Amino acid sequence: MKSGIHPAYKRATVTCVCGEVFETRSTVGNLKIEICSKCHPFFTGKQKLVDSAGRVERFQKRYAKKGAEAVAVA
Numbered sequence: 001m002k003s004g005i006h007p008a009y010k011r012a013t014v015t016c017v018c019g020e021v022f023e024t025r026s027t028v029g030n031l032k033i034e035i036c037s038k039c040h041p042f043f044t045g046k047q048k049l050v051d052s053a054g055r056v057e058r059f060q061k062r063y064a065k066k067g068a069e070a071v072a073v074a
Helices: 053-073
Strands: 010-016 021-026 031-033
Touching: none
Parallel strands: 010 031
Antiparallel strands: 010 021
């Protein structure tokens, strides 16, 4: 490898919201993640509810008016 052209590759602590902490190496530094292998549904076999209710409600509110107008016109 050429010297002086690669970023610093240092130890990094990865922290998940479930509480799992592990150490790896990265150019970024310390990381905070939302899902890891300890809490991901693929590895645990359990479903995890992701909070997207606000987005769904906003979508339904936005398109409920257009859907009602389309039914009234037809």
